[in-house]
Amino acid sequence: MPTNIPATPYRKHAQLARPAVGEFHRHELAILGAPCGKIKELVTRLLPHLEPVLRVAYVDADHAAGDDAAQGGAGGQDAILQAGASAELTDKITFTRLDLKRGFDKFAQQEWLHHQSLVLVNGNHFRARQQIAILDPAKPLQKKLDRLTDVRLLLLPEGVTEVPDYLQEHLASAGVPILPLADTEAIAALVLQEWRQQRPPVRGLVLAGGQSQRMGEDKGRLAYHGQEQRAYAAKLLAPFCEDVLVSCRPEQVAELEAAGLAPLPDTFAGLGPMSGILSAFQLDPDAAWLVVACDLPFLSETTLTHLLQHRHAGRMATAYQSPENEWPEPLITIWEPRAYGTLLRFLSIGYSCPRKALINFDIELLHAPAPAELRNINTPEQRDAATQELG
Template sequence: MPTNSTPHRKHAQLVRPSIGEFSRHELAILGAPCGRIKELVARLLPHLEPTLRVAYVDADHAAGDDAAQGGTGGVDAILQAGASAELTDKITFRRLDLRRGLDTFAQQEWMHQQSLVLVNGNHFRARQQLIILDPAKPLQKKLDRLTDVRLILLPEGVTELPDYLQEHLQSADIPCLGLSDTEAIAAAVLQHWQQQQPRLRGLVLAGGQSQRMGQDKSRLTYHGQQEQRAYAAELLAPFCEDVLVSCRPDQVTELQAAGLAPLPDTFLGLGPMSGLLSAFQQDPDAAWLVVACDLPFLTDATLGHLVAHRHAGRMATAYRSPENEWPEPLITIWEPRSYGTLLRFLSLGYSCPRKALINSDIELLPPPAPTELRNINTPEQQAEALKEIEGR
């Protein structure tokens, strides 16, 4: 009887993004009473928020105590009456109260728009930690939570690590700062965040049908005999770890023959969204510098300006379109957390990357050379572009 040597897989073999308990970038603060942890966070926020979008995760002692004594635990009348959720517009902010539990998947979904999550480590874990050596809250019983300590804070009068902590941390070279030195702590947190900035990979979008042009736009030549897909890949190369060319499955062989690295679409029929989602499906932990293949006027100076002004704390860094003031999605750095946003828009029936940018927290830049952002989509535009480039 024939046997199948290929092992059976119950689930699809997907690359899972590297996310902690709450977020890609998270720090649990522990080693002090909850009030002192919250006070530290309040001091740090004015120094962090100009650069980062910061969330704080904590537990409500009073609500827990009330529920344990038979009370409502802070639940208002609508939830008590049986509603599963209540969205309240507070005019200056919105609050969402849910009955569902704080499971791992939900908390990551809720926090994925934040660039940094600070966590009360007395109640919750995070994959990296900041510890306070407060004698009122020793850490002996929480050593299992100290898996990757990045900073040690010393209250006034404390100058040395206790023996049990030295033994646990062994020879780890962890910086120590005074608990009252707010600016230095904030600077250390920002430096830690910047050191974890996602790597940048390049993606040339070349899988379109080119219906208006009547021929494959990625194979047009404006600069000598070099095809546009190769020209764009060459522009991206100095700024990226590597460069892939997004394509239809039927284009793979010809791209390989041309010395390019193909990335065939795994999401089909979605236009540019196909290439973006396929790239994130392959590597959800990278940021993708995306360039369309139909930009013959684009230069390395404009790409370099985009990379130099990249804000990894936002969902994306994009240029403002010179035509309508909207973000230009096809010359954009898409950060890892944009993957979930793009999928969310797709689930709502939208396949337009620009719509995701317009409705998200992005860094929007004026282009240094607006004419370089011109797309060439028709034979008439192609003829004009060739004439202009040849006349330079």
């Protein structure tokens, strides 16, 4: 007899959370409303004010190369690409240039640019989620109003004193600030302010899914402070984060729920700490994750406060230097959203060590106010000594 069991909805692809990325980046600003030369000149003026804080990329188009190609030329390609190479990587000593013969699709653009903190875009050629509009009479915006979807700033060139009626009507009551185009410092300050206001929220992650082979028992269930260490670590993180999850193996979910904790089972298996970090980013790729190992019984609110106060969201991560060597400590670190792609890339070439990613990319490396608090307790001997020291 037929049963009335409801059918599971068919999904062709996995239901993954996609990062909130625009055309090029999660933080992007198109500048339009002026000739291309003026836009590039503005970016050139802004960069010395932005670069001490942010890593900034600029996206533009090359008019000369396009004109040359339209007239039957090589379109700016050098001899190697003309001869048939699909790519040419050139070490220019002070920077590296990569020329690709194939088309640079949207996904490749985002992958290459995700290492930046901010992308400024020539809005005459490309769109971006947010915009800066220059009110240059030589480049009126009537025909580009569809590109003005989220204007963050209006700039008045010398001699321009009013916003045109058509633009006022388009912007309605948006309350967009207005600055002189020549006031570089004020423009840069507003861009930085906007970027800081859009910093990703911080969520907490306690790593408690390890096998604890050296300890011989589950390190997360040890009680140095009158409760299981995984619960103590989650309580310690709570004031600093929107919420706190506990990374675990799938078979640990029930016991964590029974203990009143929020489990996050590993979806990347067998990768050590990398399993928990990647699983967190798979759940929410738009959050910054404050990751703490469960085997840090000496960790205090003071050390966490210092880490959050010195967080640099413009870097891939903010981490403490290990008290044992000069390397960053990956298991008490704020990982920013752009770390997700970097960790996946390291995994794709055979590295599952999150410290390797910290060493090889731009991070904010801090000296811990109390280095002894970063001690990992991994063996029975260390456990006994820590228990005695903590009283």
